[in-house]
Amino acid sequence: MSVLAEVSGNIGAIGYGLAAIGPGIGVGIIFGQGVQAIARQPEAYNLIRQNMLLGFVLTEALALIGLVAPFIYR
Amino acid sequence: MTPATLLADDFTAPGPSIFDFPPIFAGGPSWLTKPVLFAVVGAVLVIIFAWSAFAKPQLVPRGMQNIGEKGYEFVRDQVARPFLGKDAERWMPLLLSLFFLILLWNFFGVIPLIQMPIASHIAFPFVFAITIYVIKIYLGIKHQGFIGYFKNMMFPPGLPKPIYVLLAPIEFMSNLIIAPFTHAVRLFANMFAGHLILAFFSAVGFWFLFDKLTPLGAPLGVLGVGMTIAMTGFEMFIQFLQAFLFTLLAAMYIGGSLHSDH
Numbered sequence: 001m002s003v004l005a006e007v008s009g010n011i012g013a014i015g016y017g018l019a020a021i022g023p024g025i026g027v028g029i030i031f032g033q034g035v036q037a038i039a040r041q042p043e044a045y046n047l048i049r050q051n052m053l054l055g056f057v058l059t060e061a062l063a064l065i066g067l068v069a070p071f072i073y074r
Numbered sequence: 075m076t077p078a079t080l081l082a083d084d085f086t087a088p089g090p091s092i093f094d095f096p097p098i099f100a101g102g103p104s105w106l107t108k109p110v111l112f113a114v115v116g117a118v119l120v121i122i123f124a125w126s127a128f129a130k131p132q133l134v135p136r137g138m139q140n141i142g143e144k145g146y147e148f149v150r151d152q153v154a155r156p157f158l159g160k161d162a163e164r165w166m167p168l169l170l171s172l173f174f175l176i177l178l179w180n181f182f183g184v185i186p187l188i189q190m191p192i193a194s195h196i197a198f199p200f201v202f203a204i205t206i207y208v209i210k211i212y213l214g215i216k217h218q219g220f221i222g223y224f225k226n227m228m229f230p231p232g233l234p235k236p237i238y239v240l241l242a243p244i245e246f247m248s249n250l251i252i253a254p255f256t257h258a259v260r261l262f263a264n265m266f267a268g269h270l271i272l273a274f275f276s277a278v279g280f281w282f283l284f285d286k287l288t289p290l291g292a293p294l295g296v297l298g299v300g301m302t303i304a305m306t307g308f309e310m311f312i313q314f315l316q317a318f319l320f321t322l323l324a325a326m327y328i329g330g331s332l333h334s335d336h
Contacts, residue, residue: 050156054326057319061256064263071090 012070019066026059085281088273093194093266113192116178120171149173153321157329165328172202173321176261180313183269184306191265191313196258199320203258206324211250214331226334257323264316268309275302 007014034052038045095107127142135143149170154162176193183191193199214223227249228242275298282288282295 050152053319053322057260057323061252061260064256064259067263067267068259 015070016066019069020063023059023063023066026062027056030055030059084286085278088270088277090270092273093269109190109192109195109198112182112188112190113179113198116182116192117175120174120178123174124171145174146170149321153318153325157322157325158332159329161329161332165325169321169325172324173317176202176320177314177317180265180317181310183265183272183313184310189272191269193261193316194265194269196262199258199261202261202320202324203254206257206327207254210327210331213328217332218334222334223331253327257320257327261316261320264312268305268312271305272302272309275299275305 030052034048034055037048041048095109097104097106098108098111123138124142126138128139131139146166150162150166153173154166154169158165179192179198182188183194211223214227218226224246228245229238230241230245233241278298279295279302280298282291282298287295
């Protein structure tokens with residue numbers, strides 16, 4: 001089978017770049033919507049911020065696993 | 075080849091090896107390294123701080139008690155009360171010690187001469203996460219019963235029946251396997267990456283301004299030093315945020331075990 005496309009260089013770095021796409025979009029959505037919610041209802045700031053941070057840490061976990069994976073599977 | 079690549083040819087970025095330390099004194103035990111020493115120093119400092127702030131409380135707080143009460147109020151109002159409700163006061167000693175210890179360990183990453191975030195060694199956050207994990211399961215089984223705990227976790231009521239085929243294994247995995255893992259790895263990876271970023275920019279500054287000072291490379295070195303300063307500020311924010319989030323998740327796990335309805 002002939003090689004159609006090839007990636008050279010540090011695969012771990014490329015893998016982290018790929019792993020950061022999804023969480024990047026997710027974190028953007030969470031904070032975008034969070035800021036919008038605060039703008040609409042500033043008196044619910046505490047409640048919104050708390051849920052925003054909760055969603056942020058759960059989404060961020062994926063990016064962090066992507067960061068750690070190259071060190072584990074060396 | 076551009077001049078920049080010529081200059082940077084011999085430059086090697088710092089890698090994960092900057093986290094390996096030799097024993098503090100020659101011939102000492104191999105586990106007695108800088109992170110271990112400062113982990114103990116941090117714990118002792120937190121104990122001294124808590125002792126001086128809370129041992130003899132006065133009605134009108136002075137000195138250390140002021141700082142201690144600000145920290146206490148922050149953890150209680152932002153972390154404990156939203157997740158634990160009326161049980162908040164009972165869990166405050168654990169949450170407050172967790173928060174202060176992790177915060178100080180993280181700040182060691184930017185304090186000159188120490189400059190080693192303790193949590194960038196994965197063993198330290200894992201001990202915290204496993205402690206919280208054991209408390210979580212113990213409380214869950216104690217308050218909801220063995221069957222009830224797993225039933226509440228895997229089969230939350232009020233969903234169409236076929237959903238449970240998908241939901242039950244996912245909930246089981248995320249609660250019992252992924253949650254403690256990400257809990258520890260989140261703190262570890264943030265400190266690890268932050269320390270690498272700081273080391274990289276300071277290495278750039280040192281290389282281009284001291285090791286290989288050239289007219290072309292000097293601006294790059296100045297940029298590296300500038301980025302080091304900016305990143306140190308950013309890193310302090312991240313360090314505070316991670317200590318806060320670790321405590322927040324601990325409170326959430328404990329709260330979820332105490333009250334079955336989530």
